[in-house]
Amino acid sequence: LPIDQELLQLYFEKIEFTSQKKIEASTEMLQLVANHIVKLGANNLVQEELNEKNQKLMEEIKVRSRLEKLLQETQLKVLQSQINPHFLFNTLNTISRLAYLENAEQTQNVTYSLAKIMRYSLRNIDQLVSLREELDYTRNYLNIQQSRFRNQIHYEEIIDFDTEAIKMPILSIQPIIENAIIHGFEPQDSRVVINIHGFLVDNHVVLEISDTGVGMTEEKVASIFSHSGVGKNSHTTGIGMNNVQKRIQYYFGEEYGITAIESKSEVGTTVRLVLPNSGGVLY
Structure with missing residues (x-):
């Protein structure tokens, strides 16, 4: 068909040109x-x-962590299995019964306390126990020490709340008591009173562990938390006061643990231990 030239020209004129x-x-x-x-x-x-690389790295770290934990558990089991605990407990109980039959009352009491201490010490160090269990362990420990030092150590205990309801890391009190005996009693070898007073303050559990020993110097007090907890600062259990502090703060926070150590020469030492109130009720 023929193209309409006028229409074509009209459309052509409407086209916009770009530079x-x-x-x-x-x-x-x-x-x-x-x-x-x-x-x-x-x-x-x-x-x-x-x-993808980070994910692989995290998986490798998790696997390595599981292997390390398994190795540690295996090493612990090997150490524990070197002497069968059941055999050891049965032997101690046998000695205790023999002491009873021989009317050796003190030997019986010490043997019984040692058996209970060893059974308690083989529990998992990472678990929480009740304050009642800790105090029971402390009494058995002090029973042996009192026999060792011919009753020159006198123990007093005043608790103003339900000890069964309060939870804490296992072996938290005994290292403090042992520190009191080593630094407060042994240097003077005379009668010492060790006292545990437990009370509630602002919904916190406070345990004041005091002794009437020779006291400690400021340098000795400052050195208590400068060790890792194995070595000079730990004795019977291998757990020092620094270790106690770290475990309590790990479970409950930095506001808890050993909050004060007051010591005076020839007067004695008081250690203040603070725990969360996990259900304690005033008597």
Whole structure:
């Protein structure tokens, strides 16, 4: 069909022309957008690779941690199995019965206390126990020490709440008592009174463990928390006061633990131990 020249001219006149500069600018813009898209894609690939590597690393760390824990548990079981605990307890109970038949009352009491101490010490060091159990352990420990030092150590205990309801890390009190005997009693070898007073303050459990020993110097008090808990600062259990502090704060927070140690020469020492009130009720 013949083309309508007038109509064609009309449409032609309506066409908008773009300058070469605009075309060049548009081209540059498209290149920038394309480069940005390429960079985003590359970054995403790199991030995916990093995430994959991190995930593999975390899995390796978890596997290594499980293996280390298994190794530690195995080593502990090997140490514990070197002497069968049941055989040892049965032997101690046999000695206790023999002492009873021979009317050796003190020997019987010491043997019985030692059996209970050893059974308690073989429990998991990471578990929480009741304050009642800790005090029972402390009494058995002091029973042996009183026999060793011919009753020169006098023990007093005043608790103003339900000890069964209060929880704490196992072997938290005995290292403090032992520290009192070693630094307060042994240097003077005379009668010493050890007292545990438990009470509630602002919904916190406070245990004040005091002795009438020779006291400690400021340097000795400052050195208590400067050791790892194994060595000079630990004795019977291998657990020092620094170890007690770390475990209590691990479970309950830094506001708990041994909050004060007051000691005066020829007067004695008082250690203040603070725990959360996990259900204690005033008598």
